[in-house]
Amino acid sequence: MPMTHVSMRSGQSAQFRTTVLKDIHESLHEALGVHPEAFFMTITEHEEANFLANMTFPFERSPNLLLIQITLTAGRTAEDKQRFYEHLVSKLQANLSVDPADVFINIIEVASENWSPGKGLAGRNSVIPAADASAQAAAR
Template sequence: MTHVSMRSGKPAAYRTAVLEGIHETLHASLGVHPETFFMTVSEHEDANFHVNTTFPFARSSDVLLVQITLTAGRSADDKQRFYQDLVVRLEKNPGVKPADVFINLIEVAGENWSAGNGLAGRSAALAADGSTAAGTAA
């Protein structure tokens, strides 16, 4: 589950490129299933968007606050690779400066997900394909 907060005013193509870039990087760098995209963007007027643009280094007013909830279990090295890969991808498209990508990962246990139908973890996906094996979400 991904949520991005940003200042108002960016075109739809920019917002879509941000979400697609995050999704592609989650899949490529952390092995998140390619069909698990549950993502939102919130746009905020200046009065409702306060971020430090000088600490710990300079950022522009185009900063993105990216918060991703995913199933626990990735190593610190995996996460570092994801951070690096994401800023490279977003710099290429839609042109976000690496310093403007502020990322927060929230890890939860697999049983803390319900993708629907009142089923925990990957049970909903497994039920849909007829499988009975246990697993985890994103």
Template sequence: MPMTHVSMRSGKPAAYRTAVLEGIHETLHTSLGVHTDAFFMTVREHEDANFHVNMSFPFARSSDVLLVQITLTTGRSADDKQRFYQDLVARLARNPGVNPADVFINLIEVAADNWSPGNGLAGQNPTSAAAA
């Protein structure tokens, strides 16, 4: 169950922000097998003075750059991650129209026992522990 945080400059409409989150979630599901109900996501909007991103390294970016940080359980291969990156930028290019160069992605992988989705339970499958 990944936790996703997206940072962007202020000013985009709610429909744009929603499309970004939904695009990320759908790509996590289709490319990495994340459960369809496992969405825990935030958008943080920043004024220009609080959002410093290199606009030319290693290639040109626009002011619409998105910083996407996703924490998820470890275990995906490098090929899986590459497929996710490519699928995500393609999906966000289609809707809401984000330039692929403007999608900066950082995956943070952690062990399953580093998660507690609630009720003080740990691990990936807390519902089975709750039933016990």
């Protein structure tokens, strides 16, 4: 049950922002097996003075830089994450013409007990039906 936050400079359309979130969610589902209904996502837009990022290291970036931070339950392999990165960059490039250099992704992994989806329940699987949880575990 990931939590996703995207930071970007102000000025993109609502359709662009919605597509960014949709592409991230679809990539999480398709590349990492995240439950299709597990989406908790935000975007924050920043004026130029409030958005500082190196635009030349380790390669050139445009003002359209997306800083994407995703918190996930721990347990995915480096290969899983690489597959996700490539999948997401491909979707953003195809759907929005985002330059791959402008997609900066940070994944934070946490233990399952560090999630509470609400109602004081603990653990990310506390609200996923057993059949879905088993299928999800098999997909990882």
